[in-house]
Amino acid sequence: MVLPSRGRKLRERGVADIPKPFLTWMEKNMPIYLEAHGLDQKEESRSFYGEFKKHIDDKRAAQKKWG
Numbered sequence: 001m002v003l004p005s006r007g008r009k010l011r012e013r014g015v016a017d018i019p020k021p022f023l024t025w026m027e028k029n030m031p032i033y034l035e036a037h038g039l040d041q042k043e044e045s046r047s048f049y050g051e052f053k054k055h056i057d058d059k060r061a062a063q064k065k066w067g
Contacts, residue, residue: 003048
């Protein structure tokens, strides 16, 4: 699976550097991504990769359970 994407580092103003239409959409639909999580936070990732890893881990656990 290939997921092409682009990104850039936010500058001095942080999320205020995000283009206004996209920032407005994020504030309404995905506010969790507007705050940085601390490095010590143990909460699982809610990204595509985190969810996919959980799916694979669950499949492997089921395979071990059934032999």
